[in-house]
Amino acid sequence: NAGVTQTPKFQVLKTGQSMTLQCAQDMNHNSMYWYRQDPGMGLRLIYYSASEGTTDKGEVPNGYNVSRLNKREFSLRLESAAPSQTSVYFCASSGGGLLNEQFFGPGTRLTVL
Amino acid sequence: AQTVTQSQPEMSVQEAETVTLSCTYDTSESDYYLFWYKQPPSRQMILVIRQEAYKQQNATENRFSVNFQKAAKSFSLKISDSQLGDAAMYFCAYLRKAAGNKLTFGGGTRVLVKP
Numbered sequence: 001n002a003g004v005t006q007t008p009k010f011q012v013l014k015t016g017q018s019m020t021l022q023c024a025q026d027m028n029h030n031s032m033y034w035y036r037q038d039p040g041m042g043l044r045l046i047y048y049s050a051s052e053g054t055t056d057k058g059e060v061p062n063g064y065n066v067s068r069l070n071k072r073e074f075s076l077r078l079e080s081a082a083p084s085q086t087s088v089y090f091c092a093s094s095g096g097g098l099l100n101e102q103f104f105g106p107g108t109r110l111t112v113l
Numbered sequence: 114a115q116t117v118t119q120s121q122p123e124m125s126v127q128e129a130e131t132v133t134l135s136c137t138y139d140t141s142e143s144d145y146y147l148f149w150y151k152q153p154p155s156r157q158m159i160l161v162i163r164q165e166a167y168k169q170q171n172a173t174e175n176r177f178s179v180n181f182q183k184a185a186k187s188f189s190l191k192i193s194d195s196q197l198g199d200a201a202m203y204f205c206a207y208l209r210k211a212a213g214n215k216l217t218f219g220g221g222t223r224v225l226v227k228p
Contacts (some may be wrong), residue, residue: 042117043158045215058215059217094214096214100163100210101163106155
């Protein structure tokens with residue numbers, strides 16, 4: 001039981017390049033989330049998917065797109081990377097219910113030069 | 114929009130002593146969850162403790178306990194008998210019980226444990 005997995009763990013991009021961060025969960029959760037964490041700050045929500053087939057913007061969606069490929073997978077795409085997108089990106093999933101706990105992946109450290 | 118504020122950027126505690134981390138939040142909702150997450154140098158986000166707003170009793174998990182003051186919108190975390198492994202960033206987070214169940218995080222408090 002792997003929980004939430006993210007690939008890659010590290011990535012360096014040049015300004016203007018594109019890339020997709022992958023996230024998968026094996027807990028049969030309905031909801032999935034993408035956060036970014038800038039140095040010395042808490043996590044901020046980029047996009048989320050409350051259920052398969054739906055996606056919604058979070059607090060900081062500009063410059064990103066997402067795809068909920070199926071119930072397991074939720075990808076985050078940077079179409080034209082900018083230095084301001086240098087951050088650590090976390091994916092999370094939640095089964096909702098009474099506990100409402102979100103389970104987090106290990107994070108991807110992205111640097112945009 | 115909800116906001117979560119952690120006013121202590123860093124706290125230091127002697128091993129085996131007790132430390133209390135502060136958190137305040139702003140909301141107009143009456144039904145919500147509050148969480149404390151631990152983030153060690155590995156970056157992994159680890160749930161420490163949760164509190165449901167409708168429950169008056171303060172949550173406790175082993176050496177971790179909270180003081181939930183709903184009227185004051187305050188949610189502090191007490192770490193008792195501090196251990197070296199408790200050294201980490203601690204984040205307070207608010208979850209609104211609505212579509213999407215989105216988390217709003219505070220800025221974090223770094224806890225240093227002195228041997």
